[in-house]
Every structure is written in C-alpha cells, then in structure tokens.
Amino acid sequence: MNSPHSPSGPVFTAPAKKQLGQHFLADRHYIDKIVMAVNPKDGDRLVEIGPGQGAITLP
Template sequence: MKKTLAKKNLGQNFLISDLVIDQIIKYLSIEDNQNIIEIGPGRGAISFHIFNKTKNYFGIEKDQDMLKYLYPKIDEKT
C-alpha cells in the first residue's frame, strides 16, 4: 500500500510511537460499556486499541484517503 502523507491543511499528524499509544490508552481507562467518539482516527493507531476495549466505538474521519487503512482492520473485527 502506498504511504499516505499527512495533509497539513487538515491538521493531520500520524502517531507512530507504540510507547505513546500505550500511554494514551492506559490514561483513558476505557471500560466495556463506555461510549467513545474519536474525531479523526486517521490510520487507526489509537482507534483499534479503543475498538478492542469497548462495544460502543464511533470514529469520524473527514479524509477519504484514510479509509483504506481503517476499513480492512474494522472488517477483521466485525
């Protein structure tokens, strides 16, 4: 898959550090019954950790180019 570059006009930054991702997820303390809305999931670096912790995840992504990263991973889980 061709690498997608961050679109600065959309304010995109891609999180790639596993350490930072783990710290964020730990800090959020997500429970199974929580409703989670993520604005701009991008490539899904945090999204799939959240998706695995709650039954009520909803991601809103403006950039259609990001869907090629999100859909295959979501299909695996549903």
C-alpha cells in the same frame, strides 16, 4: 468496549499530507499511554476524533 484488536470499521491507509499539518500517531508507547490515561471500561462508548489511520482504535 470493542477488543483493541478487532477494528470496527474500514482500515484507512492514505498517507499524511504534512503540508496540511497532518501527522499520524505511530509510536506504540504513546498510543498505550493515551489509552491508559482514558482508562476505558467495558461498555464505554468512545470516539476517536480525527483518527487519521486509527492508531488508537484500530491496533
């Protein structure tokens, strides 16, 4: 598994378009809860679907 502190791709910084229903996850507490629920192991390959700014895979 990649280190949670080493992005594997480009950093995306475009603003959310709320008129299109886009809302980006930004609260670290909920990001941590999601990661703990997934419980990734070394060697697991994970894909963040619709990552927006990559809050889960890029912190």
